[in-house]
Amino acid sequence: MTIDSAIVRAFAPTGALRASINLGNPILAHADKATGAPAGVSVDLARAFAERLGVALELVVFDAAGKSVDAVANEQADIGFFAIDPVRGAQIAFTEAYVLIEGSYLVREDSPLQHNDEVDRSGTMVAVGKGSAYDLYLTRELKHAQIVRAPTSPTVVQTFLEQNLDVAAGVKQQLEADSRTHAGLRLLSGRFMVIRQAVGTPKSRGMNAAKTLCNFVDEMKTTGFVARALEKHGVQGASVALDRASD
Template sequence: MNRPDLVRGDRRNFLGAAGALLLAGCAGTTLDPRAGAIAELGGTGKLRAAINFGNPILANRGPGGEPRGVSVDLAREAARRLGLAIELVPFNSAGSVVEAVKAKQVDLAFVAIDPVRAADTEYTAPYVVIEGAYLVREASPLRRNEEVDRAGTRVAVGRGSAYDLFLTRELKAATLVRAPTSPAVVDLFLSQQLEVAAGVKQQLEADARRVGGVRLLPGRFMAIEQAMGVPKDRLAARAWLGGFIEEMKASGFVAEALRRHGIEGAAVAPRAS
């Protein structure tokens, strides 16, 4: 004879065991960030990494035109650890990279952290910190960064760059004039007889040597934190890349890449708190 209480007990035990197995399965998925990162980053069968040639700190072209730089090294190493083929997707400006991330045309990007971009991008902690600087003509009366924000001062910036976004928020009296890319800023500054050019310090230093008759204002107007970014809501990818980038900083990988590519003036970002 079947006893109802025993049947109910067996059913409870069965359901409890099934629930435990289900939770274990979910926990296994949740606790394996690499598997989640592969699913979110490798949907096309490869890792599509945006490489921005508009920022010489991050990337440039080698003698044969091949991409090289710290961002290229990090992209290749991330793909290797995930077991994914790598596709390096070139861009000439940060603004174009951000649009590609937003449209999910790339899986991974190397971009400056900015609150405006956060609407479409998930960031890791920064891996390098670089400086934004101002450039003026030798005869310019401007001597300090604080003197730039005045009525009548026109500042050339790269459209959609981190310093474009920053200066759009910060400058109250000066006017921004946008070049299509960051490398075109100084040429625009010269051709339109503008008062100031703004950009990555190393790019401006190189341009100053190229054109002559110009100088950088002392110091910096902003610190630019460069991070790895993925399209919005790819949280497993962000989690795995967050651990990856901390390891790359701590192991000396980032510092060695900067040294190997001859990059000066960029500092490895501190460990994330």
């Protein structure tokens, strides 16, 4: 794929591609244990796209989804990796999803809650990461339960425990890991939503830029790049979104 110079300038107005990376989503990004540098599926995709554009890559790293989204919406970053959501879509042009991630609920062992559809009841307090896809979704969907926002997604269980809340909501894999660290916790079976992870760029960059990014992501899926990246980073519980029907 040869990219027109005008589109390269649209994506890299500073001369480098600034990619917003959210370390709060362990499925897609994490700090390398040896070097501390950002690594993961989203970093691999950002590097591949910068190479495609023929520009340097600059990682803009955050600890929460909301901050990562704001960086792209406010044009402090040129692309970002986060879940598709209509609220975010007001300022950001999204590609199709490239990865699907399950959202789950976690409760205490002695909780009376047994099923996902029992959570939305008056008096139930649900912890969720501020500005995350789960926060945006549950804000729309929960009619009776009350949402309590933790500073970041990785601190959801900590907030849940410290404030003696009823439910923690978030990435299934993160909740599973936390349940192994803290005794007396369990996940409700199934999922309450599927997160459609995509790449986004400010709408102000234009339709041609957005189309170029969409084509790049489609190529990364169909050539197996995304699947290999998931395997390379040992990601479990996430799947490649191969087509629109699976999104």
